[in-house]
Amino acid sequence: MTECEHRATLLVADDEPEIVEMLEEYFAGRGFRVLTAGSGQEALEQAVHGPDLVLLDVGMPRLDGFEVCRRLREHLTCPILFLTARVEDVDALEGFACGADDYVLKPFSLAVLGARVDAHLARDQCQQVRAEVRFDGDLAVDYRTRTVTVAGAPVELTRREFDIVAFLSKHPGQVFDRDRIHERVGGWENESDSQVVTEHIRRIRKKLAAAGTEHDPVETVWGMGYRWRV
Known part of the structure; x- marks a missing residue:
């Protein structure tokens, strides 16, 4: 070898x-x-x-x-x-x-x-593209291609929505408040208020539910923030 x-x-x-x-x-x-x-x-x-x-x-x-x-x-x-x-x-x-x-x-x-x-x-020849993907049931997050699919069907997320999904899913089980998510996910441009994170997560949940996810992967931890389910 x-x-x-x-x-x-x-x-x-x-x-x-x-x-x-x-x-x-x-x-x-x-x-x-x-x-x-x-x-x-x-x-x-x-x-x-x-x-x-x-x-x-x-x-x-x-x-x-x-x-x-x-x-x-x-x-x-x-x-x-x-x-x-x-x-x-x-x-x-x-x-x-x-x-x-x-x-x-x-x-x-x-x-x-x-x-x-x-x-x-x-x-x-050791040249294959290494996987950069997380599977959660029928939900797959491909970090390399910046795509999310449910049962193989693509979910249309905005750039900011995908960035939030990527950040949370790369840290499953960890709780982050809105300020922390806003700080860690850069490029907010005119969205300087961390409360905008709540609206983005609401849209993410709505799109994933419409695509038929088995469960909501983004869990609200009341009084603390959000985390990716494990």
């Missing part, structure tokens, strides 16, 4: 803890940074860390590998390899249709899987 590959970040997503533990130990021992997920939703949440390659189980409950792959492909260009116990999944070609690059049948040889990972990383 090249020096670049040794520093590569892998995302391993599988609902079988034994497989996740085995792959984490194997690839960490080879110099990779390994992110792990035990469900499809956790895989989407871990994607914010910018994996260079994803190992994705097909048969996860609720949010299966196919749907996770589709959502990841809206924002990631890195290789995605499916782990599957059913050859029928491969025969159906559904995995390739939703954006997968390769598949490995279970049970698999670690040496063979490692060789496939090396080959895909070498082919990718």
